[in-house]
Amino acid sequence: MMKTIAQSKTPEGKGMSEGVHLPDKTGHFGCFGGRFVPETIMPALDQLEKAYLEAKEDPSFHAELEYYLREYVGRPSTLYYAERLTKKLGGAKIYLKREDLNHTGAHKINNTIGQVLLALRMGKKRIIAETGAGQHGVATATAAAMFGIECEVYMGEEDIRRQALNVFRMKLLGAKVIPVTSGSRTLKDATNEALRDWMSSVRNTHYIIGSVVGPHPYPMMVRDFQLVIGKEVRKQILEKEQRLPDYLIACVGGGSNSMGLFHPFLEDKEVKMIGVEAGGLGTEIGQHASTLTSGKIGILHGSASYVLQDEDGQTLPVHSISAGLDYPGVGPEHSYLRDIGRAEYVSITDDEAVNAFQECARLEGIIPALEAAHAIAYTMKFAPKISKDKIIVVCLSGSGDKDSFEVAEKLGYKI
């Protein structure tokens, strides 16, 4: 595990074709990424980048991170052969990477533990975060509680309604949840508000972004903290199957669980990667959040990437039943992988995701997060079309406990 982060730093010039060593020094992945933020926070990004690069070289930082990931988060998470799902679909062999088994029930904590450790190294006294589904908020509040640091989480009012359970969990963990009432009252607006807070508090506050989005160094740093997913998968699948998988499938909101899974396999040409976006209710504007499959290059929240915007660069409304995917942007590295053709991106509708949510529960005894249900839904369409000797690894990014109310409502149950 100590090598998880250190290994991503390899001599320049090797394997550049697939961009394994990106971002470049200025934080760009080809024409994506960069830093498009107000001057007030530019110095903080410089400071953060410097602190992170130092930590990355420091064995004691890795030892500490590894310790908490093992003892507190419960890593490594298992790579589980989904036998009944595989048989039912009648095609490729399906493995589920069980990020739902992590403490707090999702992959988000891999990143928040790393960033809180970094914040402490930088001497920051306060943590802020944005959250959509509430998973990142809970993971941040958890790490903050465990390390005894003050924490405030911005959350859109609409998401507060959809994810009441997570709001309560954050409060139990001692965090302050600040409702955001501007714009669409979802993840995008919570991110704006967190950035505005940071504009005022940057001298003593660290902002923990929850995905591989935002200005440099966030896309790189959050990715590095999530690489643990793919590194473990690599080791586990080699033990179980003595070979690498043929396909990696993961849902893409901002893109952190998928990037964590994909990145360690970028140089393995035989491994194909499929990112699954939220297709929502349909293809009309405002009905979906399929940034990579139907967006255009633009600037949002500090970086250049695919984004859903109108012709003036105004952010378009988005929809997904899954609060964690309900975001009009995506991490710049995904845009890069899309453009060089290294990864493919598809979308899954609300209904397909809800169906997969139920199928996974019935067939495997695992209730997946609605976000992860998108990845499973695509796998259900895809696996039957490919032969039985192929292997698919799906990232089960989180547990669906948080979504039970939302799905019950959708299915007409009263709880």
Add this chain to the structure above:
Amino acid sequence: MNRIDRKFQELQARKKPAFIPFITAGDPDLQTTKDLILEFEKRGADIIELGIPFSDPIADGPVIQASYYRALMRGTKVAHVLDMVSEVRRRSEIPIVSMVSYSTVFKKGYQVFIENALVAGLDGLTIPDLPVEENHDLFEMAKKNDFKIVCFIAPTTTDHRMAIIAENAQGFLYYISVVGITGVRDALPEDIVQNIRKLKQMTKIPVAVGFGVSTSDHAKMIGTVADGVIVGSAIMREIEKHAKDPAEKLIRYVGEFVGQMISGAKG
């Protein structure tokens, strides 16, 4: 010569600071915006900072956010804003800088954006979310066309960055008075005077101060240390207050408010 440079030369000869009101284009509507610009000029404003509404302005507080939201809800488009600027140009030579998100500039393509801005009669842009490092070509193109890209300096800006920014700045430098977002404030931070003195030692170009300048006393204080006083949220709050009044009334009230701020700034 660019209208902004000419204006600062003129003011420096008279030893007066520039008064720079900010208004959102299209709030309550573009006709009123145009009339307000002409009204502000009549009352002695020197340069107009014209905000092009944006859906996700992260450097802005609730007052400007709300005004952008209203303008967008009315269907204000970049093309309409530029048309309005051309109309102002038929009657006025007041320098106008547009504050615009890089999201918008990027989407249009920076060359196209600057070309259209020049044709409409804008004198420059402030792009709060574009650090100099991210698009040197844009700064080069602007320089070639004597079109001013006004850069920001914040209280958090390090000396190293200050030097880079001062080197690229054109027209004037925008000093952000507070570590924070735009908004109406009771008091201004104490480090302003010291920071502006430092900045003025590094560069010859004029320094204007904005963010949080809310009363004529603030304007007066800033007017004694800086070359320009920028007032935004306080004006937008007045516009919001009179949003339901007939246009002539709104223009008169807001004009009077700006008049008081100008007297403050110019002492």
